[in-house]
Amino acid sequence: MKIFSSLHLLAALGVLGAATGASAQVDTSQWKCTSCPYPKGTTGSVDAGLGHVSDSSQKFGDYTGLDKNGAFLVLDGNVSRRGDDGYFADLWGADLGLDSRRLYGQAGREGLYSVNVGYAEIPRHLTEGARTPFLGSGGSVLTLPPGFPAADTSSMPLATTLQPIDTGFKYKRVDLGGTFIGEQGWSANLSLRHDERDGTRPVSGSFFSTASQFVAPVNEKTDGAELTVAYATKQLQATVSYLFSSFRNDDTGLTWSNPFFPVVPGATTGQLGLAPDNQFQQLRGTAGYDISPTIRVSGEVAYGRMTQNDGFLAPTVNTILAPTVPPLPGQLPGRKDRHVHRERQDDRDADGGPARDGQLRPRQPARTRRRCAAIRPSRPTCSSARRRAATRRSASRSTGSS
Amino acid sequence: MQERNQTCLGCHQARARIGWHASTHERSGVACADCHRIHQDRDPVLVKSSEPDVCFSCHRQKRADFQKPSTHPVRFGLMGCSDCHSPHGSTTTAMLNKPTLNQTCFSCHGDKRGPLLWEHAPVAEDCSLCHTAHGSLRNALLTKTPPLLCQQCHAPADHPSVARTSQSLPGGSAGGSVFLVAGGCTSCHSRVHGSNHPAGAKLLR
Numbered sequence: 326m327k328i329f330s331s332l333h334l335l336a337a338l339g340v341l342g343a344a345t346g347a348s349a350q351v352d353t354s355q356w357k358c359t360s361c362p363y364p365k366g367t368t369g370s371v372d373a374g375l376g377h378v379s380d381s382s383q384k385f386g387d388y389t390g391l392d393k394n395g396a397f398l399v400l401d402g403n404v405s406r407r408g409d410d411g412y413f414a415d416l417w418g419a420d421l422g423l424d425s426r427r428l429y430g431q432a433g434r435e436g437l438y439s440v441n442v443g444y445a446e447i448p449r450h451l452t453e454g455a456r457t458p459f460l461g462s463g464g465s466v467l468t469l470p471p472g473f474p475a476a477d478t479s480s481m482p483l484a485t486t487l488q489p490i491d492t493g494f495k496y497k498r499v500d501l502g503g504t505f506i507g508e509q510g511w512s513a514n515l516s517l518r519h520d521e522r523d524g525t526r527p528v529s530g531s532f533f534s535t536a537s538q539f540v541a542p543v544n545e546k547t548d549g550a551e552l553t554v555a556y557a558t559k560q561l562q563a564t565v566s567y568l569f570s571s572f573r574n575d576d577t578g579l580t581w582s583n584p585f586f587p588v589v590p591g592a593t594t595g596q597l598g599l600a601p602d603n604q605f606q607q608l609r610g611t612a613g614y615d616i617s618p619t620i621r622v623s624g625e626v627a628y629g630r631m632t633q634n635d636g637f638l639a640p641t642v643n644t645i646l647a648p649t650v651p652p653l654p655g656q657l658p659g660r661k662d663r664h665v666h667r668e669r670q671d672d673r674d675a676d677g678g679p680a681r682d683g684q685l686r687p688r689q690p691a692r693t694r695r696r697c698a699a700i701r702p703s704r705p706t707c708s709s710a711r712r713r714a715a716t717r718r719s720a721s722r723s724t725g726s727s
Numbered sequence: 728m729q730e731r732n733q734t735c736l737g738c739h740q741a742r743a744r745i746g747w748h749a750s751t752h753e754r755s756g757v758a759c760a761d762c763h764r765i766h767q768d769r770d771p772v773l774v775k776s777s778e779p780d781v782c783f784s785c786h787r788q789k790r791a792d793f794q795k796p797s798t799h800p801v802r803f804g805l806m807g808c809s810d811c812h813s814p815h816g817s818t819t820t821a822m823l824n825k826p827t828l829n830q831t832c833f834s835c836h837g838d839k840r841g842p843l844l845w846e847h848a849p850v851a852e853d854c855s856l857c858h859t860a861h862g863s864l865r866n867a868l869l870t871k872t873p874p875l876l877c878q879q880c881h882a883p884a885d886h887p888s889v890a891r892t893s894q895s896l897p898g899g900s901a902g903g904s905v906f907l908v909a910g911g912c913t914s915c916h917s918r919v920h921g922s923n924h925p926a927g928a929k930l931l932r
Contacts, residue, residue, distance in 0.1 A: 360766060388800040405768070419776065425805060427775075447805050520835070531915035531931060538909060547837040562745045572837035578924070597917065597932055598924030600838035609826060611818070613745040621748045625818040627826040631842050633923075640925040653925055659842040661851075665826045667818040 369404030383450035383491060390424030390448045398422025411435035424448040424495065436506060443500035450493040451526055458486040459581065462540040463525050467581040474586050474593070481584060494524025494543045510557045520547040528579070532592050535585040541599065544575035563612035568629075570605040577601065578638050591645030601635035601657070624668035631661040728758045735759040750816025762814070776804030782814070792862035799860065799868075811860065829854055843921035845928050849880070850920050873911030881912075 378385070378394050386392020400421040406414045414432035421428070426446050433439025458481070459467040472482035502516040528541040553566035579597045587593055607629035615621050637653045732753075736744065747753055762772045762781050771777040779801050783790035789808075793801045800806050808814070811831050813824040825831040832854045833840040839850065849856040857876060858868045865872050871879070874891065881888050894901035897908060905914070913919050916930045924932035 364768065388803045388805060419804065425803065427805070445805065447800060520837075529910050529914045529917040531917075536905070536909070536914040538914070545838055549834070557740055559740075562740055564745065570834070570837065572840060574838065595932070596924065598844075598922050598927055601841075601843065601923045603837070603840055603842065605833070605837075605840060607826075607830075611745055613748065615748075623746060623748070623818070625826065629826075629830070631840060633842055635923060638924050657844055657923070659844065661842040663827070 365407045365409070367404065367406045369402065371402035372399065373402075374399040383453040383493070386424075386448060387450040387493075388425065388447060390420070390426075390446075392448070392450055411437070433504075438503065438505045440503040441500070442502075443498070445498045447496035447498075448493070449496060449524070450491065452490075452492045455490050455492060455527070456487040457490050457539060458483060458488070458584070459539045462490055463542055465542055465576045465579050467539050467579070469582045469584055473582065473584045475584065476586055490525075490540060492525045492527050492540055494522045494526065497521045497523075512555045512557075514551075514553045514555070516549075516551045516553075518547075518549040520549075521545070528597065530579075530581055530595050530597055532583050532585065532595060533588045535583075535588075537581065537584055539581055541579050541597070542576045545600070546573045547571065548573075560615045561612070562614075564610065566607075566609045568605070568607040568609070572600070572603050572605075574600050574602055577635060580642060589643070589646075591643040594642050596638060596642045598638055601633045603631060603633040605629060605631050620670065622668070622670045625666065627663075627665045629663045629665075631659075631663070633657065633659045728756055731758050731760060735763075744815045746813065746816030746818060746822075748816075751822060752814060752816065775807035775810075778807040778809060782808045789861050792859075795862035795864055797864070797866055797868050798862035832860075839920045841921055843923050844925065845918075845922040845930065847919055847921050847930060873913060874906055877912040877916075 376397050376399050378391050378397065381392060381394045383392055391397065398421075401419045402421075403415065403417040405416075406412075411434045413435060414430075416428075416430045418426070418428045420426050424446055425448055426444075428444045429441070430443070431439055431441040458469060458473070460470060461467050470482075470486045472486060475481040497520070499519045500517070502514065504512065504514045506512045522543050522545045524543045525540045526543050527538060529536055529538050531537070547570060549568070549570040551566055551568040553564055555564040556562070576599050578599055580594055581597075583593050583595060607627055609625070609627040611623070611625045613621060613623035635657050636655060637657055639647070640650045640653065641647055736747070736759075740747070764770050764772075772781040779790075779793070792798065801808070809824070811824065812822050814822065816822060817824060819826065819828070821828075823831045825834060829851070839854075841851070855870075857870060859870050860868065863869055869876055874888070878888050878890070889903065889906070891903060891907055892901060893899065895903045895907050897904045906912070908914075910917070918924070918927055918930040918932065922928075922930050922932055926932045
């Protein structure tokens with residue numbers, strides 16, 4: 326109730342100001358808000374303690390970091406400082422004694438600028454009690470111990486070769502950013518981000534009619550930067566932003582030994598293609614304009630480009646087939662462009678009430694224009710599956726974009 | 728509600744609030760103070776770990792979804808709703824904070840972005856054709872269990888895609904358990920998000 330009372334007071338003052346004239350030469354220098362005293366100085370709190378996990382469990386530790394039995398440190402805390410003239414600084418941390426720790430800091434001057442940093446870890450545990458006969462798990466080449474290959478699973482020496490393995494990876498994220506609020510409605514924001522994933526994940530591979538499950542390495546990094554410039558007045562608000570993101574994978578392929586007698590001569594090893602390095606850039610603009618107090622138009626235009634330039638893997642690692650396969654060019658110049666634009670017009674009740682569905686002007690469906698699959702050496706993306714997917718979507722969705 | 732919001736929008740109309748007018752939340756009569764606490768030192772909706780509870784006060788189905796076995800780590804405080812959504816409105820469906828759904832997903836899952844030599848059409852089109860973002864009883868947030876998921880598009884015309892029953896499970900009388908156990912179709916077609924291998928046309932490599 327106290328909040329509403331304060332707002333009513335502010336609203337009443339606003340009405341009073343409007344009633345005394347559009348020029349509103351109101352001296353606000355002596356205004357004070359007694360409902361929300363501005364704290365100054367340094368404050369903070371720390372939560373510390375010990376916890377205990379009774380049993381080891383990969384599933385229990387997924388996202389939490391509590392995968393092993395035993396004691397763990399409970400440590401959370403925050404510290405804030407509020408200075409004169411709007412200067413502030415905050416530091417906040419949670420689960421600092423676990424693999425799911427997060428740390429976040431922000432400092433600046435209210436209404437003028439701020440900078441922020443962040444660090445977070447996310448532990449992933451993907452399997453519970455998994456075992457594998459493959460040697461070299463976590464690397465890009467998997468081999469098998471003596472006794473392989475075999476005619477079928479029951480003939481394999483699994484009793485003596487299966488080794489326990491935990492699959493999962495740790496996700497680390499570092500954020501750095503800043504916001505600057507300028508004069509006359511201008512502001513800018515810069516966000517930088519670095520992501521890392523290190524570990525393993527389960528994967529499958531097959532030779533004709535036999536399939537195996539094994540472990541693929543995860544050594545992936547993503548760097549991103551986004552710069553946004555915004556302009557805002559009472560009638561017009563607009564932003565222009567540029568986004569760049571770069572994904573890097575330390576492993577381009579995974580080679581594994583065939584645990585079954587090969588059907589095709591020479592098929593003793595196979596190779597999977599892993600996610601390639603890629604880049605994404607996007608220029609995006611959004612704007613909204615109040616034509617009148619009851620009519621507003623808004624829209625968005627975005628143009629993005631995804632590229633990659635990874636080298637080709639060998640078409641086959643079968644030493645018998647390899648001499649019969651023609652050589653490929655050295656690199657894969659792939660590019661995909663995506664263009665999105667949407668616009669809308671919304672009407673509001675003349676009495677200023679919220680717009681409702683039935684009062685919206687016929688809204689133009691979100692329209693997406695895409696140019697894609699500019700990939701060499703062929704256009705494998707235009708497959709029958711794609712046509713089926715498109716047919717299914719058109720039946721289930723009247724409008725939309727991707 | 729409108730008057731209360733105007734007090735805030737007088738300063739906060741820029742950037743993320745451009746889409747507020749006639750957004751889903753505004754049309755539903757949501758006031759700024761319904762989510763924000765202006766007299767608290769740390770507004771709960773601006774803190775990632777407590778933000779979901781604010782959203783869940785209305786979006787109760789989503790609260791249930793995030794309790795499912797396969798989910799994004801929202802209930803652990805490692806993600807917030809605003810990592811994907813723009814609650815003040817956007818031009819996309821579901822008020823996403825990126826221009827498209829796929830781009831929203833790729834902002835974390837850059838390994839799925841490509842472009843790839845051999846793409847899987849629904850992956851390039853719309854991640855939600857196979858995955859649900861908020862929670863699933865199946866691994867990897869899948870909307871259905873393979874092979875049923877795959878068979879929604881892949882009819883028998885292109886592949887021996889037989890409609891299996893529980894009799895095909897190991898020990899059953901129908902045979903074909905290889906299509907149901909482990910990863911189902913993905914036991915062989917493991918590069919289901921696309922392949923960069925020259926021999927990956929069928930997403931086997």
